[in-house]
Amino acid sequence: MEKLQNGYLFPEIGRRQVEHMNKCPDAKLINLGIGDTTQPIPHVIATAMAEHCMALGTPKGYRGYGAEQGNKELREEIAQTIYGGLDIKGTEVFVSDGAQCDISRVQLLFGSNTTIALQDPTFPGYLDSSVIMGRSGSFDERRGEYAKIEYMRCTPDNMFFPDLSSVPRTDVIFICSPNNPTGHAASRDQLSRLVDFARSNGSIIVYDSAYAAFISDDSPRSIYEIPRAKEVAIEISSFSKFAGFTGVRLGWTVVPEELRYSNGSLVLKDFDRIICTCFNGASSIAQTGGLACLSSEGSKAIRGVVKFYMENAKIMAETFKSLGFEVFGGDNSPYVWVNFPGRRSWDVFNEILEKTNIITIPGVGFGPGGEGFIRVSSLGHREDVLEASSRLRKLLE
């Protein structure tokens, strides 16, 4: 714990936000920072959850503990609807209270001597939970890096995907695609090379597909679209972003039977034991909501919400592009990743906050490789996105 640096990124931004509001109490703040959803949960899904709550108040409808791994029906529905054609079994799907929580539970699979590699920049949860689990050396202030952690740079130069020829072997490789924050969805070719790399090194890939529903082209939505990926990859995902479940809390993790330790024993068996010991199942109300999301009516409603956010993303991307900035993401992900060459990203963050009352995220918060960028979330209200666009044009033009 002592090695862990600063506050966790999002609470730190929250702190600066409060500070700014104390200084400018009348400011009309627009938050395009933390990727929090703003569109209501589609009616059919909200109603299913409300009915579940009312049933819990009746002798007939009351249910107590469910299976720690999740309701059988939901596990099978995820396997069929999300992984249709990829031959994932319901018993390989573990329902969770969200991807962030499962990242830490997956970490419990590995001992503290485990070596890890992660994309730079990437979602800070992989790194911070690794440091808490005792996998890192000490922090180097100048480089902004922990010792004993492999940072795989992802920049425009390498199409935001690690150049694996220069990455040493590690036990675990964290990959997030579509990536948070760069918005880049890894291509089939990139992922095939990753799976080959992991297979030849005996590494386990922890693949975070929390933004897969936002992919609009033919990039893989799951690592399991890559042949033999089941032998090397765990996939973590979430209802948070595509279904607006950030506050409801629901996600899942797939641990395929094909994934074995070097002694041949099933990783699935250990993960099952962790889930039964350190977790007690996602809320039954959220699970009912998850089932409703995967129904045909629910899926249709959710596609509408995803489309809405992607229109926002287009507006934000166009705004920065028309001002002459280099912009990435926003086509397969709700995040727009904007390059401010030669500037420090906390300075850009502060300038935008002070001059336009807009919260973004400084790229360096996602790792030293994010320096010079900011991340802009498109998961906001349309009027906020339009207003932000107008304020930014005034500032940056």
Added chain:
Amino acid sequence: MEKLQNGYLFPEIGRRQVEHMNKCPDAKLINLGIGDTTQPIPHVIATAMAEHCMALGTPKGYRGYGAEQGNKELREEIAQTIYGGLDIKGTEVFVSDGAQCDISRVQLLFGSNTTIALQDPTFPGYLDSSVIMGRSGSFDERRGEYAKIEYMRCTPDNMFFPDLSSVPRTDVIFICSPNNPTGHAASRDQLSRLVDFARSNGSIIVYDSAYAAFISDDSPRSIYEIPRAKEVAIEISSFSKFAGFTGVRLGWTVVPEELRYSNGSLVLKDFDRIICTCFNGASSIAQTGGLACLSSEGSKAIRGVVKFYMENAKIMAETFKSLGFEVFGGDNSPYVWVNFPGRRSWDVFNEILEKTNIITIPGVGFGPGGEGFIRVSSLGHREDVLEASSRLRKLLE
């Protein structure tokens, strides 16, 4: 992970239950095993959650992420209603998705070289999560114990509370009161000695009060009723049992500001960081339910449910007593702890299952000190409790 023995207790019982039902498909099974609640959630609480769900479906009522530590209002309400007069601040209360999950998160506070002591018998979660975190030596089949773990025997001879004069110093001491499975609520005197012991040894007490609402006498409902306990104790608790939230998932952990590491730094600060990194808040729906539980109408309804379960406990305790057995618990806890001297508890479990189709829990599942006992849960339906009582009388008379 490799050191971890057998299945976790409750899944193992589930397995034997399925096996029995396959053998006797027409058996009318009564489950007095896993402490799962059966009474509906009081109407006022179910309605509050349903309204929250419907609001999530509207532009005005939609909310995304909440604070990782829980809603401010709920944190303050827990501090005031549960800990009234004990001067606990809302900022010291961390809302969780249940006690079992928080036991593992509390474990993340401590490094893998941490030494631990636990009651024997006790809830298996403390031990199993300690083994997963790498705190134990190897398992001794004959003794039924892990090396490097301090088992503090709790028997009728020591009033089910450890004889601290024979317990060596450890970094962490897990105490569950009212105890699961013995049903014993530690007395003020016992807890005062525990706090003194921890203070003089520089140990941290992890105190699980998940069954505190079932205390009917003047035993402390919180470790913080003991002077200076805040300097040495974390308290973990849950809405699961008293509010029927086993499937809804809601609990909390108190980390007082007075609790410091030996270098003077706040344990609260580290726990906050763990919560922000490894957790993302309890479901907002469950949190709304928690607030409704603590309202005056909700509290009143819940007291009725607790009273109902305690009447069940009395029926079960009387049943075994009238048959000549030595019975503990059942007055300050929904668990009845029955002594079968000279017998092995898995044998008693199997005999009761085979001859009466009743699921209980073999005492040894809670540690070697539970050998010769079975635990009977009173959280069932009244007709099941009465039917179980009648079947047991026939078997054991």
